[in-house]
Amino acid sequence: MSIDRARAGTIERRQRLHDLVDLREELRDLQANLEHEELRFADAVKERSSIMNKNDQEDSEDEDHFLESLRLTEENIHSHRQKILEIQGKIIDKKESILSLEILVKLHENDK
Numbered sequence: 001m002s003i004d005r006a007r008a009g010t011i012e013r014r015q016r017l018h019d020l021v022d023l024r025e026e027l028r029d030l031q032a033n034l035e036h037e038e039l040r041f042a043d044a045v046k047e048r049s050s051i052m053n054k055n056d057q058e059d060s061e062d063e064d065h066f067l068e069s070l071r072l073t074e075e076n077i078h079s080h081r082q083k084i085l086e087i088q089g090k091i092i093d094k095k096e097s098i099l100s101l102e103i104l105v106k107l108h109e110n111d112k
Helices: 001-058 060-111
Strands: none
Touching: 001 060
């Protein structure tokens, strides 16, 4: 009976370790996505600055075009900002899951 318990404990520990590896890979993917989204956000902010500078240098004959370009750019910036916040939330959740699982693994190791 104790052999079966030991085997079950080993299987459970291995599963937790596999889960831990999976969570860490998912975290790396999220961090890469965050970095990519931050770059896209920075590009959108630069585009907004460029649009503003062009408008300052030109006559305001085509104000409708300027306003439409600015509106689209602002929407783009807002969209990237929302995605960044969403990814950051997922990263926090993933880190909490990793920490919880690490604690469970250590507690199991200390029980031995």
